[in-house]
Amino acid sequence: MVRERMPRMTDSGVRLAAMDAQRVDVQLISPSPSHYHYWADEETAEKVCRLANEATAAHCSAAPDRLRGLGLVPLQHPDLMVRALDDALDQGLGRSGDFQPRSGAGTHRSGLRAFWARAEATGALVFLRPFGCTLDERLDRWYLPNTVGQPTENAVALPHLIFSGVLDRHPGLKPVAAHGGGCLPTHIGRGDEGRASAPARARTPPSPSAPTSSRPTSWTRTGTPAVSCVSP
Numbered sequence: 001m002v003r004e005r006m007p008r009m010t011d012s013g014v015r016l017a018a019m020d021a022q023r024v025d026v027q028l029i030s031p032s033p034s035h036y037h038y039w040a041d042e043e044t045a046e047k048v049c050r051l052a053n054e055a056t057a058a059h060c061s062a063a064p065d066r067l068r069g070l071g072l073v074p075l076q077h078p079d080l081m082v083r084a085l086d087d088a089l090d091q092g093l094g095r096s097g098d099f100q101p102r103s104g105a106g107t108h109r110s111g112l113r114a115f116w117a118r119a120e121a122t123g124a125l126v127f128l129r130p131f132g133c134t135l136d137e138r139l140d141r142w143y144l145p146n147t148v149g150q151p152t153e154n155a156v157a158l159p160h161l162i163f164s165g166v167l168d169r170h171p172g173l174k175p176v177a178a179h180g181g182g183c184l185p186t187h188i189g190r191g192d193e194g195r196a197s198a199p200a201r202a203r204t205p206p207s208p209s210a211p212t213s214s215r216p217t218s219w220t221r222t223g224t225p226a227v228s229c230v231s232p
Contacts, residue, residue: 012062019066029060030070033131038076045074049084057091069093070127078111082118089122120170128157129178155182159191192217 007014009032019027031052040048052072060067071088073081119126133139133149154177161167161175177184192215 012059016063026066026068028068028070029056030127031056031072033129035072036131042077042080045077046080049074050087053088053091053093057093078115081115085115085118085124089124116166116170116173120172126175128154128175130154151179151182154179155184158184188217
């Protein structure tokens with residue numbers, strides 16, 4: 001299946017023809033999750049992100065008005081993330097940074113504060129796209145890691161952004177979640193109920209981050225975080 005579709009993902013001419021056939025005006029182009037390489041040390045990770053950014057920019061240069069690129073940052077090395085984001089922006093990738101977290105990574109953790117601040121200051125789009133799932137053997141068949149697991153990871157990552165207060169501290173942040181945001185869009189009201197019925201548990205995260213002062217549903221009304229409306 002992937003082999004048959006590879007030309008549409010790697011050949012800009014084939015991609016544009018497919019977009020024309022589907023009446024798609026603009027696409028956001030991001031590196032594949034296969035480029036995450038969370039095993040990589042700092043030097044290797046920085047090189048991987050730089051090369052991925054350069055290749056994405058080159059692909060989009062065929063039609064910059066229709067192909068908008070997203071860069072890649074090394075989540076396993078928080079100290080490098082701001083530099084990688086700046087590199088993505090310098091490559092002309094539509095002022096968009098692609099923050100693609102590994103499975104189970106805490107989007108609220110204190111090591112990411114500088115990245116969130118820089119992303120807000122530059123107006124970068126932050127695309128949260130998981131790779132894999134932490135449920136392991138419970139999803140070891142029937143392609144469940146993809147169909148169930150990855151939306152689940154988004155459903156976990158987004159509440160961490162909300163409840164930890166990241167969005168309160170950075171109201172200009174532009175996070176966009178893949179896979180429809182998991183169950184969050186349809187279950188966000190449970191977050192409000194959790195704050196009302198169990199405030200101590202709902203408002204005290206196991207981290208130095210200040211908890212949110214806002215009702216979770218108040219963020220969805222502003223369109224933050226945004227979620228992809230097409231969830232293949």
